Amino acid sequence: MRLQxxxxxxxxxxxxxxxNASEQKDAxxxxxxxxxxxxxxxxxxxxxxLFQRKISRWPWGAEAQPIDLDSASPAAREFTRVVLKxxxxxxxxYWIDQRATRGVSPPVRLxxxxxxxxxxxxxxxxxxxxxxxxxxxxxxxxxxDP
Amino acid sequence: MEPPVNPASTVWTAFGRAxxxxxxxxxxxxxxxxxxxxxxxxxxxxxAPDTSAPKIKLPFDISGFLAVRTLQADDLDTHNSYRxxxxxxxxxxxxxxxxxxxxxxxxxxxxxxxxxxxxxxxxPSLSVKLDAxxxxxxxxxxxxxxxxxxxxxxxxRTHRYQSTTLTVDEPLVDQNVFPTSLAGVxxxxxKYFEAGGISYEAYAxxxxxxxxxxxxQNLYIERSRATGGKVVFHVxxxxxxxxxxxxxxxxxxxxxxxxxxxxxxxxxxxxxxxAALLAEFAHANEGSPTGAREYFxxxxxxxPSYRITRRLFAVARYDWLNRDSRFSDESESRESLxxxxxxxxxxxxxxxxxxxQPDRGLLPAYYGAKVAIVFFFHRx
Numbered sequence: 146m147r148l149q150x151x152x153x154x155x156x157x158x159x160x161x162x163x164x165n166a167s168e169q170k171d172a173x174x175x176x177x178x179x180x181x182x183x184x185x186x187x188x189x190x191x192x193x194x195l196f197q198r199k200i201s202r203w204p205w206g207a208e209a210q211p212i213d214l215d216s217a218s219p220a221a222r223e224f225t226r227v228v229l230k231x232x233x234x235x236x237x238x239y240w241i242d243q244r245a246t247r248g249v250s251p252p253v254r255l256x257x258x259x260x261x262x263x264x265x266x267x268x269x270x271x272x273x274x275x276x277x278x279x280x281x282x283x284x285x286x287x288x289x290d291p
Numbered sequence: 292m293e294p295p296v297n298p299a300s301t302v303w304t305a306f307g308r309a310x311x312x313x314x315x316x317x318x319x320x321x322x323x324x325x326x327x328x329x330x331x332x333x334x335x336x337x338x339a340p341d342t343s344a345p346k347i348k349l350p351f352d353i354s355g356f357l358a359v360r361t362l363q364a365d366d367l368d369t370h371n372s373y374r375x376x377x378x379x380x381x382x383x384x385x386x387x388x389x390x391x392x393x394x395x396x397x398x399x400x401x402x403x404x405x406x407x408x409x410x411x412x413x414x415p416s417l418s419v420k421l422d423a424x425x426x427x428x429x430x431x432x433x434x435x436x437x438x439x440x441x442x443x444x445x446x447x448r449t450h451r452y453q454s455t456t457l458t459v460d461e462p463l464v465d466q467n468v469f470p471t472s473l474a475g476v477x478x479x480x481x482k483y484f485e486a487g488g489i490s491y492e493a494y495a496x497x498x499x500x501x502x503x504x505x506x507x508q509n510l511y512i513e514r515s516r517a518t519g520g521k522v523v524f525h526v527x528x529x530x531x532x533x534x535x536x537x538x539x540x541x542x543x544x545x546x547x548x549x550x551x552x553x554x555x556x557x558x559x560x561x562x563x564x565x566a567a568l569l570a571e572f573a574h575a576n577e578g579s580p581t582g583a584r585e586y587f588x589x590x591x592x593x594x595p596s597y598r599i600t601r602r603l604f605a606v607a608r609y610d611w612l613n614r615d616s617r618f619s620d621e622s623e624s625r626e627s628l629x630x631x632x633x634x635x636x637x638x639x640x641x642x643x644x645x646x647x648q649p650d651r652g653l654l655p656a657y658y659g660a661k662v663a664i665v666f667f668f669h670r671x
Contacts, residue, residue, distance in 0.1 A: 194483050201432055208387075230533075234601050237636035238455075241667050244354045245452045248383030248392030248427075 207270035354669035463612035464590030486527035549580035
């Protein structure tokens with residue numbers, strides 16, 4: 146009887162862990178760029194500056210075009226937390242200030258990973274992020290150094 | 292014989308009335324919105340544009356804000372109420388390396404607004420101004436050129452919008468030491484490294500200061516030739532702080548009377564988690580045509596703030612200003628305490644309580660209360 150209880154407890158833990166892993170997989174993102182992009186690796190701070198529009202061009206002259214996913218998506222939340230190191234509210238406050246002081250708009254938000262991939266694949270300076278599960282060969286993965 | 296009036300209770304009664312008058316939308320919102328804890332998932336801030344859906348695309352990015360702020364008199368015993376309605380519309384357009392940006396502002400209290408070009412003849416109760424109109428060319432992020440009508444880049448002038456600031460009122464030093472606007476050209480840029488960076492601006496043109504004569508109901512405009520520069524260091528703090536920006540600003544003015552003025556200032560912007568600290572100092576040496584210093588103007592403020600919850604901020608500020616070093620009654624200090632509630636990032640509900648100390652403490656202190664409602668909008 147005791148063995149059965151232990152077995153049930155372990156099973157519950159495994160199921161819970163599997164649930165968490167599944168959520169993490171949904172939330173995990175990969176940063177994607179156009180296949181012609183010269184970089185393979187980008188630091189987190191550089192990526193943050195690109196998405197804050199503090200850096201407007203790649204070193205070879207192409208206009209940097211950051212693309213956001215719908216803010217309700219788990220990947221967008223994770224990107225905001227891990228790369229931008231901020232919250233949705235602070236980000237919105239930042240863009241209110243930027244619109245007023247510099248006339249600069251936030252990155253365009255697209256509603257699906259497919260739309261982000263299509264945009265990035267057709268714009269040499271574009272950089273975006275999508276859930277890892279939606280990755281395919283039309284775009285190049287950019288590794289992000291913490 | 293009337294019972295003695297407790298000044299403190301008068302202050303709080305007036306402050307409470309002002310709060311109730313302007314915070315009823317908050318109470319209404321609180322009643323209508325579902326209860327939400329700090330741990331709830333954040334609500335959607337911006338609707339995601341669907342590229343497949345046909346929609347009207349404007350050639351410009353349009354945003355702006357509308358604000359109502361009220362001051363329950365400088366001295367609450369007089370029960371005078373002063374209210375200002377104001378707003379700005381920002382119109383921007385990016386064209387390759389060019390960014391065109393403009394701001395049109397209206398206010399019902401033109402005497403407290405010294406920048407801009409009047410689009411219509413100013414009236415004592417209304418002014419409509421072109422506050423900024425610039426064209427920016429980005430050759431490199433570290434080498435950009437901007438020309439047009441813009442603000443003299445002190446920190447508060449640059450970020451002074453009611454939808455951005457946490458307090459209802461501006462610091463005393465704002466608009467009182469540095470001139471506010473400039474028609475001219477500038478070279479500017481930013482260089483960011485893996486950690487930290489540097490921003491700079493070098494500008495030249497014609498600066499403008501407006502003064503409103505309440506007795507004559509006249510507006511006086513003083514223009515000067517201006518040459519200035521500013522550098523801001525985005526200091527890397529090895530993850531000790533989220534932001535540590537330190538800026539220095541110098542400006543030389545040559546007025547129509549031939550006088551030479553030399554101004555300098557510094558600014559500090561620190562953030563760590565929920566806490567932030569903002570401070571600015573400005574000093575102006577007013578010189579005669581011979582170059583001798585006649586007097587100086589000087590001021591500073593220190594503003595700590597704390598984000599209590601995702602939507603509620605507490606802010607305090609100590610202000611000090613000496614408008615003219617030749618006269619003792621031109622000196623004033625102020626202590627402010629305030630709360631800002633942002634039910635969404637686009638809406639700000641603010642309330643401040645102030646204590647003024649005029650004339651270096653030789654005159655009795657008095658109190659003021661201010662509240663504001665601000666709504667920010669944008670249309671991509």
